[in-house]
Amino acid sequence: MGTPSDTDSTHSMDPLPTPATQAGRDGLAAILRRPAATVVGLDFDGTLAPIVPDPEQARAHPGAVTALAALAPKIASVAVVTGRPAGVAVRHGGFAGVPGLEHLVVLGHYGAERWDAATGEVSAPAQHPGVAAVRAELPGFLDGIGAWQGTWIEEKGRAVAVHTRRAADPQAAFEALREPLTDLATRHGLVVEPGRLVLELRPPGMDKGVALLEHVRQLSAEAVLFAGDDLGDLPAFAAVDKLRSDGIPGLLVCSGSDEVTELRERADLVVDGPEGVVRLLRALAAQLA
Numbered sequence: 001m002g003t004p005s006d007t008d009s010t011h012s013m014d015p016l017p018t019p020a021t022q023a024g025r026d027g028l029a030a031i032l033r034r035p036a037a038t039v040v041g042l043d044f045d046g047t048l049a050p051i052v053p054d055p056e057q058a059r060a061h062p063g064a065v066t067a068l069a070a071l072a073p074k075i076a077s078v079a080v081v082t083g084r085p086a087g088v089a090v091r092h093g094g095f096a097g098v099p100g101l102e103h104l105v106v107l108g109h110y111g112a113e114r115w116d117a118a119t120g121e122v123s124a125p126a127q128h129p130g131v132a133a134v135r136a137e138l139p140g141f142l143d144g145i146g147a148w149q150g151t152w153i154e155e156k157g158r159a160v161a162v163h164t165r166r167a168a169d170p171q172a173a174f175e176a177l178r179e180p181l182t183d184l185a186t187r188h189g190l191v192v193e194p195g196r197l198v199l200e201l202r203p204p205g206m207d208k209g210v211a212l213l214e215h216v217r218q219l220s221a222e223a224v225l226f227a228g229d230d231l232g233d234l235p236a237f238a239a240v241d242k243l244r245s246d247g248i249p250g251l252l253v254c255s256g257s258d259e260v261t262e263l264r265e266r267a268d269l270v271v272d273g274p275e276g277v278v279r280l281l282r283a284l285a286a287q288l289a
Helices: 004-013 022-033 064-074 086-093 129-144 170-187 208-218 231-245 262-266 273-287
Strands: 038-042 077-081 104-108 113-116 121-123 152-155 160-163 191-195 198-202 223-228 250-255 269-271
Touching: 022 223, 022 250, 038 208, 038 273, 064 077, 064 273, 077 208, 086 104, 086 113, 104 208, 129 152, 129 160, 129 170, 129 198, 170 191, 170 198, 191 231, 208 223, 208 231, 223 231, 231 250, 231 262, 250 262, 250 273, 269 273
Parallel strands: 038 077, 038 223, 077 104, 223 250, 250 269
Antiparallel strands: 104 113, 113 121, 152 160, 160 198, 191 198
């Protein structure tokens, strides 16, 4: 497996991998037959960008933008579906102003925000009032339950996240915080979305599955691929299963993780993290050339 440093020298030889399941093979075949009616959906953190201790330092894999620019003109749409604010994902991904990415959209905050590469504009509804209330209460709340040390708050605009990756025992801190943060979220009309050593408090009614389904249906897509790495991507996996049951073939890709096994078990194809995702995108673009 290559590393980012050897990406450019090896990309011409990237083979298109074979999915392990029949449903996945059918999905890939449909994508290759009908690229102009295909949506490729991608998580950001852990899928296009390596996981790092500080999410503000996360950046897309060095080969990601080039791979996306090669693929996007050949399909109906590339949709980056993320819990991050759309503008943050655009900046950290380096997606703005890139030739070839006119068919790319970023569905931020689980679809509550949308950035279109064609216009460079973000559209979004008004913010849920519970987010501001939780934002104000959270520092004192964590201090009051003795959970402040080693945890930290990430401001996400339309959501607030509590990370435990820096705690002495990250998994124990995650489990200890799950119930009290759920109670806090419920009190303010929010829900808790668990991830890889992070608990996100956000408005209900939107998840990556809802966002992906709406986008696929808006475009009347006839095939779909979704790649993710974390618990928050399970709704998008379920959305692809739903589309399959409706007669729209799909391919489920796990950006491999030792921290989260649920996606690996559900996926048709497992690749080696963001490097593997980039190789897959390049190989798909080459097949469609």
